[in-house]
Amino acid sequence: MQPKRVTxxxxxxxxxxxxxxxxxxDIIIKGSGTVVMDKSWYIEERNRQLNDTKFxxxxxxxxxxxxxxxxxxxxxxxxxxxxxxxxxxxxxxxQSDPKPERFYIFSKIHKTGNPGRPIVSSN
Numbered sequence: 001m002q003p004k005r006v007t008x009x010x011x012x013x014x015x016x017x018x019x020x021x022x023x024x025x026d027i028i029i030k031g032s033g034t035v036v037m038d039k040s041w042y043i044e045e046r047n048r049q050l051n052d053t054k055f056x057x058x059x060x061x062x063x064x065x066x067x068x069x070x071x072x073x074x075x076x077x078x079x080x081x082x083x084x085x086x087x088x089x090x091x092x093x094x095q096s097d098p099k100p101e102r103f104y105i106f107s108k109i110h111k112t113g114n115p116g117r118p119i120v121s122s123n
Contacts (some may be wrong), residue, residue: 035107037114045116046105065100 010018021029021036028042029035050056073094080090105116 035109037107042105042107042116045107046103049105049116049118050103063100065098069095069098 008015021027026039027036028039076085076090076093079085080087085093099122101120101122103118103120105118107114108117
């Protein structure tokens with residue numbers, strides 16, 4: 001049985017308009033529901049939330065990802081050496097290309113003032 005083919009539901013004019021919107025530097029397009037927002041509002045709302053010390057505090061100026069990667073690798077190698085983990089688990093636990101968390105917001109368009117909902121992605 002062949003997989004179902006997904007058909008494009010946009011006209012060529014709509015596809016060109018979407019392409020042109022994505023090229024603009026003054027707006028940000030976010031989410032599967034597609035919200036187009038003013039970039040300056042987005043940056044202001046993001047900074048407002050990050051500067052709220054009730055929820056966030058600045059820990060470091062430097063990116064600690066590389067340092068943490070080395071510490072994890074040392075610990076996992078020790079666990080493997082002492083036979084607490086097998087080869088498969090060791091490979092799984094040591095990430096080859098870790099990245100720092102990324103903070104961004106989604107606009108709650110259904111709420112007054114469209115506050116941003118904070119998201120922190122990490123891997």
